[in-house]
Amino acid sequence: MPTPSMEDYIEIIYNLIETKGYARVSDIAETLEVHPSSVTKMVQKLDKGEYLLYEKYRGFILTEKGKKVGEKLVFRHELLEDFLAIIGVDKENIYNDVEGIEHHLSWNSIDRLVDLVKYFKEDEQRIEDLRKVQKENEK
Amino acid sequence: MPTPSMEDYIEIIYNLIETKGYARVSDIAETLEVHPSSVTKMVQKLDKGEYLLYEKYRGFILTEKGKKVGEKLVFRHELLEDFLAIIGVDKENIYNDVEGIEHHLSWNSIDRLVDLVKYFKEDEQRIEDLRKVQKENEK
DNA sequence: AATAATTTTTATCATAGGCAAAATTGTTTC
DNA sequence: GAAACAATTTTGCCTATGATAAAAATTATT
Numbered sequence: 001m002p003t004p005s006m007e008d009y010i011e012i013i014y015n016l017i018e019t020k021g022y023a024r025v026s027d028i029a030e031t032l033e034v035h036p037s038s039v040t041k042m043v044q045k046l047d048k049g050e051y052l053l054y055e056k057y058r059g060f061i062l063t064e065k066g067k068k069v070g071e072k073l074v075f076r077h078e079l080l081e082d083f084l085a086i087i088g089v090d091k092e093n094i095y096n097d098v099e100g101i102e103h104h105l106s107w108n109s110i111d112r113l114v115d116l117v118k119y120f121k122e123d124e125q126r127i128e129d130l131r132k133v134q135k136e137n138e139k
Numbered sequence: 140m141p142t143p144s145m146e147d148y149i150e151i152i153y154n155l156i157e158t159k160g161y162a163r164v165s166d167i168a169e170t171l172e173v174h175p176s177s178v179t180k181m182v183q184k185l186d187k188g189e190y191l192l193y194e195k196y197r198g199f200i201l202t203e204k205g206k207k208v209g210e211k212l213v214f215r216h217e218l219l220e221d222f223l224a225i226i227g228v229d230k231e232n233i234y235n236d237v238e239g240i241e242h243h244l245s246w247n248s249i250d251r252l253v254d255l256v257k258y259f260k261e262d263e264q265r266i267e268d269l270r271k272v273q274k275e276n277e278k
Numbered sequence: 279a280a281t282a283a284t285t286t287t288t289a290t291c292a293t294a295g296g297c298a299a300a301a302t303t304g305t306t307t308c
Numbered sequence: 309g310a311a312a313c314a315a316t317t318t319t320g321c322c323t324a325t326g327a328t329a330a331a332a333a334t335t336a337t338t
Contacts, residue, residue: 003293003294005293005294005295024316024317025316025317025318026315026316026317034294034295034296035295035296035297036316036317036318037295037296037297037298037317037318037319037320038294038295038296039317040317040318040319041294041295041318041319042294044318056302056317056318057301057302057303057316057317057318058303084248084251087248087251087252087254087255088251088254089245089247089248089251090247093245093247093248096245097243097244097245097248099243100240100242100243100244101239101240101243101244103239104236104238104239104240104243105236105239105240106228106232106235106236108228108229108232109223109226109228109232109236112223112226112227112228112273113226114276115226115227115269115272115273115276116226116269118272118276119268119269119272122272126265126268129258129265130254130255130258133254133257133258133261134251134254137253137254137257142325142326144325144326163284163285164284164285164286165283165284165285173326173327173328174327174328174329175284175285175286176285176286176287176288176327176328176329176330177326177327177328178285179285179286179287180286180326180327181326183286195285195286195334196284196285196286196333196334196335197335
């Protein structure tokens, strides 16, 4: 089992490779707002855990295991962003909140959130009803 | 701002005092499944943060600040348990998941979850509709 | 008073990150 | 193409949190 921090890195590496085709230490450092040396250390740890193959100074690629995990993590992240947006959380809080909770939910909870998001998406009226409740609560 | 770990302790101390009238090192250690020495250290830290008044070997009581925080934390914890139960997460996962995420949600998200829980509680039909979506998803 | 239970201290560990210096790679410039 | 410089990456050491283990101190009980 990867630690929360390891998950963060795997997720970002997966995303970078998807969008840019490659992931480098400096990109990851910038995205996570940590120092490059911290990234190197984690990459070495992920190599030990066989999430990626690492070659000093040359770079790294995700293993099958790493890709599989990365895909799940990205799916989960997007689901949670969807969910918070639907219930009306402000944009500026969404990323941080997801960042905070994504590593701490069982897959059972994730499955139920999938259902919940579907529940709202499949009938616009439900979201409107929710907004009504929210308006009521404000008073 | 208390750290997540500090919040855990404050919350449990608040609960213990509410239900038993007092909180002792050994109780807390047992509830949190950590060693008594860890509890002592954290209690000292909470004393420094003025969440409680601590007297070596004698015990401790929450300050006004500690009580205020504790109350909010307990409210948040119960809200999250409610929420996960409503969306159908299995009982055996609820406590751990709440434990994991409660320290990482903005109060903005908490407010929106209050609305959401109210949305479901105020009309039983909505929960039934959600269950229908869940039945559909299973297939 | 002796023993038991609880609490505290001290020392140590693991994770994760910061910072500075060294190593390597990449890019100019001649 | 080689030397000089720049950028990137890595290493080594330090810090902070939060936990454990064992031993010491205190309180409680018999």
